[in-house]
Amino acid sequence: MFQILITLLIYMVLVIPIGIYLYHVATKQRTFADPVFDRIDGMIYRICRINREDMHWKTYALNLLMTNAVMILIGYLVLRLQGLLFLNPNGIASMEESLSFNTIISFMTNTNLQHYSGESGLSYLSQTAVIIFMMFTSAATGYAACMAFCRGIAGRPMGNFYEDMVRNTTRILIPLSFIAGMLLIWQGTPQNFHANFTVSTLEGKWQDIAAGPIAALEAIKHVGTNGGGFLGANSSTPLENPTIISNLVELYSMMILPGACVIAFGNMIADKRKKEGKKSLFGRQGRTVFAAMAIIFLIGVTVCFAAESAGNPVLAGIGLNQDMGSYEGKEVRFGIAQSALFTTTTTSFTTGTVNNVHDSLTPLGGLVPLLHMMLNCVFGGKGVGLMNMVMYVILAVFICGLMIGRTPEYLGKKIEGKEMKLVAVCLIIHPLLILGFSALAVSTAGGLAGITNPGFHGLSQVLYEYSSSAANNGSGFEGLADNSVFWNLTAGIAMYFGRFPAIILQLAIAGSIFAKRRVNETVGTLRTDNVVFTLILVFVVYIFAALTFFPALALGPVAEHLTIWFPGLS
Amino acid sequence: MKLFMKYLKNAVKCTVVLGVLCTVIYPAALTLAGQALFPKQANGSMVMAVIDGEERAVGSKYVGQQFEDSRFFHGRISSVNYNCYTQEEKEDGSYGGVASGSFNYGNSNPDLKTRVEADMAAWMEAHPDVKQEDIPSDLLTASGSGLDPHISVRGARVQVGEISKASGLTEEELNAIIDNNTQKKALGIFGEEAVNVLGCNLEIANRLGILTLK
Numbered sequence: 001m002f003q004i005l006i007t008l009l010i011y012m013v014l015v016i017p018i019g020i021y022l023y024h025v026a027t028k029q030r031t032f033a034d035p036v037f038d039r040i041d042g043m044i045y046r047i048c049r050i051n052r053e054d055m056h057w058k059t060y061a062l063n064l065l066m067t068n069a070v071m072i073l074i075g076y077l078v079l080r081l082q083g084l085l086f087l088n089p090n091g092i093a094s095m096e097e098s099l100s101f102n103t104i105i106s107f108m109t110n111t112n113l114q115h116y117s118g119e120s121g122l123s124y125l126s127q128t129a130v131i132i133f134m135m136f137t138s139a140a141t142g143y144a145a146c147m148a149f150c151r152g153i154a155g156r157p158m159g160n161f162y163e164d165m166v167r168n169t170t171r172i173l174i175p176l177s178f179i180a181g182m183l184l185i186w187q188g189t190p191q192n193f194h195a196n197f198t199v200s201t202l203e204g205k206w207q208d209i210a211a212g213p214i215a216a217l218e219a220i221k222h223v224g225t226n227g228g229g230f231l232g233a234n235s236s237t238p239l240e241n242p243t244i245i246s247n248l249v250e251l252y253s254m255m256i257l258p259g260a261c262v263i264a265f266g267n268m269i270a271d272k273r274k275k276e277g278k279k280s281l282f283g284r285q286g287r288t289v290f291a292a293m294a295i296i297f298l299i300g301v302t303v304c305f306a307a308e309s310a311g312n313p314v315l316a317g318i319g320l321n322q323d324m325g326s327y328e329g330k331e332v333r334f335g336i337a338q339s340a341l342f343t344t345t346t347t348s349f350t351t352g353t354v355n356n357v358h359d360s361l362t363p364l365g366g367l368v369p370l371l372h373m374m375l376n377c378v379f380g381g382k383g384v385g386l387m388n389m390v391m392y393v394i395l396a397v398f399i400c401g402l403m404i405g406r407t408p409e410y411l412g413k414k415i416e417g418k419e420m421k422l423v424a425v426c427l428i429i430h431p432l433l434i435l436g437f438s439a440l441a442v443s444t445a446g447g448l449a450g451i452t453n454p455g456f457h458g459l460s461q462v463l464y465e466y467s468s469s470a471a472n473n474g475s476g477f478e479g480l481a482d483n484s485v486f487w488n489l490t491a492g493i494a495m496y497f498g499r500f501p502a503i504i505l506q507l508a509i510a511g512s513i514f515a516k517r518r519v520n521e522t523v524g525t526l527r528t529d530n531v532v533f534t535l536i537l538v539f540v541v542y543i544f545a546a547l548t549f550f551p552a553l554a555l556g557p558v559a560e561h562l563t564i565w566f567p568g569l570s
Numbered sequence: 571m572k573l574f575m576k577y578l579k580n581a582v583k584c585t586v587v588l589g590v591l592c593t594v595i596y597p598a599a600l601t602l603a604g605q606a607l608f609p610k611q612a613n614g615s616m617v618m619a620v621i622d623g624e625e626r627a628v629g630s631k632y633v634g635q636q637f638e639d640s641r642f643f644h645g646r647i648s649s650v651n652y653n654c655y656t657q658e659e660k661e662d663g664s665y666g667g668v669a670s671g672s673f674n675y676g677n678s679n680p681d682l683k684t685r686v687e688a689d690m691a692a693w694m695e696a697h698p699d700v701k702q703e704d705i706p707s708d709l710l711t712a713s714g715s716g717l718d719p720h721i722s723v724r725g726a727r728v729q730v731g732e733i734s735k736a737s738g739l740t741e742e743e744l745n746a747i748i749d750n751n752t753q754k755k756a757l758g759i760f761g762e763e764a765v766n767v768l769g770c771n772l773e774i775a776n777r778l779g780i781l782t783l784k
Binding site (some may be wrong): 003006012044047048049052062063067069070071074100117119120128129132133136140152158162165166169170175177178181182185186188190191192193194197199200201202203205206207209210211213215216219220231232233236237238239242243244247248300311312314315319320321323324325326327328329330332334335337338349353355356357359360361362363383450452453454455456457460461469477478479487534560561564 | 579581585591592597602603604608610615627629632633634638639642654656657659660665667669671672674676683686702703710717718722725727743755756759761764769
């Protein structure tokens with residue numbers, strides 16, 4: 001636990017300056033890097049002749065959808081034709097329709113659920129022109145939507161979609177990925193365009209060792225909270241993640257931007273106060289949100305670590321010493337602590353990269369990632385988690401408003417029927433996708449065919465797949481035999497509807513709040529920047545999740561936990 | 571319709587420009603910089619050795635290898651046999667190409683119990699002097715990647731007795747080899763102590779004259 005705490009402390013030191021940089025980029029204030037990036041961006045605007053005026057939220061959303069649709073179409077074509085195209089030294093064949101559909105939706109929605117294995121499923125052209133490309137653009141898209149949302153909530157014009165896309169890519173994603181990529185290469189992640197290597201082993205056999213532009217993909221995979229690995233076993237492989245240092249680099253690169261988003265949000269809201277001479281690193285409103293996310297995260301990581309350290313009682317029962325903890329599916333160089341931390345992080349920050357096998361986590365250790373994807377607001381993927389958390393904030397304000405008998409207000413704007421309806425729809429989509437599709441899967445032959453673990457764990461596999469899809473996370477209980485038409489299509493649909501309707505609704509809410517008149521703060525106004533509200537927020541999130549998901553969780557991981565720890569019960 | 575075409579045009583321009591930035595300039599820059607500054611790592615960290623007077627790659631520093639010889643340290647259970655294969659296995663299709671991964675068994679899966687029981691029985695037979703409760707769990711559980719290059723320090727020490735008998739090297743020599751190949755916690759805090767199995771076995775092979783390390 002000690003090393004987990006130190007790791008998180010260092011994170012706090014890193015996230016604040018990046019958050020402030022992000023705030024400056026999002027609000028077009030001066031940064032140290034302007035002399036370089038202004039030229040690059042200026043050149044891009046000239047080539048594209050992009051009109052950079054502010055957009056209405058509807059225009060913003062339509063341009064976002066259109067751009068993503070064009071990218072989906074091009075990516076789909078590359079996957080279908082990769083066998084015939086260039087940059088394919090390992091002779092990979094083209095991908096079939098339902099898998100291509102699933103893959104392209106998966107990467108465009110920033111999910112990165114993978115029903116293929118990178119080693120045998122993709123050519124180097126697809127790895128770069130589809131996977132790396134989508135990793136950048138889906139992250140830039142999510143982040144653009146989030147910043148437009150924050151601007152709207154903070155009472156600023158919502159901005160221009162294309163300008164946001166370009167600025168996010170050139171000023172944030174590419175520089176950070178380049179730095180992370182160089183650190184990974186230094187630690188031993190390959191970066192080349194060779195065919196796979198074959199060596200002769202000490203015992204006279206042959207061994208194949210995967211090659212390719214692994215570091216380039218790894219870097220943006222984490223910086224953009226994408227999560228889809230170059231290789232089948234993702235960041236547990238020593239090629240993607242060779243050392244504990246590379247593990248920390250990957251951990252920080254996926255944590256940095258979602259946390260920084262909250263700080264940028266807080267600073268945008270706090271602008272008015274700043275003019276009066278008050279300074280704070282987070283902004284008071286940002287601090288509330290950040291603290292609530294941090295509390296839920298810490299509870300999660302503690303439970304996961306404790307459960308994994310306790311080991312597997314079934315193996316203890318047959319005489320295998322469990323005092324190191326549960327090692328099935330874990331790597332020795334990471335051990336229990338860094339595996340538990342990575343697992344909680346990848347699902348809280350909705351990245352989906354894994355450094356251990358989630359299917360083999362202990363039942364309660366596996367419940368944490370599952371729950372955090374169901375909550376989908378504990379930092380969350382680039383921008384989207386913050387937007388979801390603001391939905392919960394509005395819900396909390398509304399509930400409190402009802403209790404004290406006042407019209408709810410947030411940030412000086414009245415929350416009324418229209419916003420509450422949008423928030424309710426937005427919050428209901430996610431559980432509807434997860435529970436609806438899980439019910440469909442366990443009641444059809446196509447769905448049942450994918451389950452590979454018997455008993456309660458089988459249900460956990462199904463729940464995990466759809467939670468991961470709907471939360472646009474992308475990690476998996478990988479035992480699930482999910483490359484079938486049923487799973488490719490249903491997971492593809494869950495990913496699509498988990499992403500775009502929520503973004504559009506949230507932009508609509510921001511647009512609606514932006515258009516409202518400001519009301520003056522009075523003594524009776526519910527304060528949203530103190531400890532009490534932080535705690536209320538945490539409770540609202542947990543209660544909402546408990547009401548929605550508890551029955552499903554009780555039948556999956558909780559039941560599995562009880563059967564292996566108390567075999568007398570069943 | 572006019573508006574649709576305008577959006578479409580913008581979307582295509584945006585896709586092309588970002589495409590060039592992200593899929594041509596970024597990977598090219600990273601490849602060039604990586605190959606220039608860290609050429610060894612960027613090309614898979616290959617370990618070179620001289621066998622029968624000929625220098626060749628015998629593995630990668632970061633990728634585990636399958637070991638069955640009783641003179642060598644054995645690594646963790648791998649669902650993909652560390653991508654090691656013989657010519658026959660490749661020809662008859664039992665080796666299906668480079669892969670990675672694990673068995674994906676849940677804690678309650680009876681197949682997990684069966685596999686560990688079978689491996690434990692085999693292990694006890696090969697190491698009659700070791701008590702069952704002294705086997706650390708990393709030795710009999712599968713790694714996440716199937717390519718884990720490490721075992722725990724306890725996992726290495728517990729093998730020393732039998733390797734010493736089979737190879738003729740003394741236990742002191744073997745313990746020194748373990749120490750040479752133990753990776754400490756980073757800054758004394760992060761990660762776990764881990765022994766690189768390939769590193770140990772290369773040193774053993776070097777002393778037994780099977781190969782000469784470069």
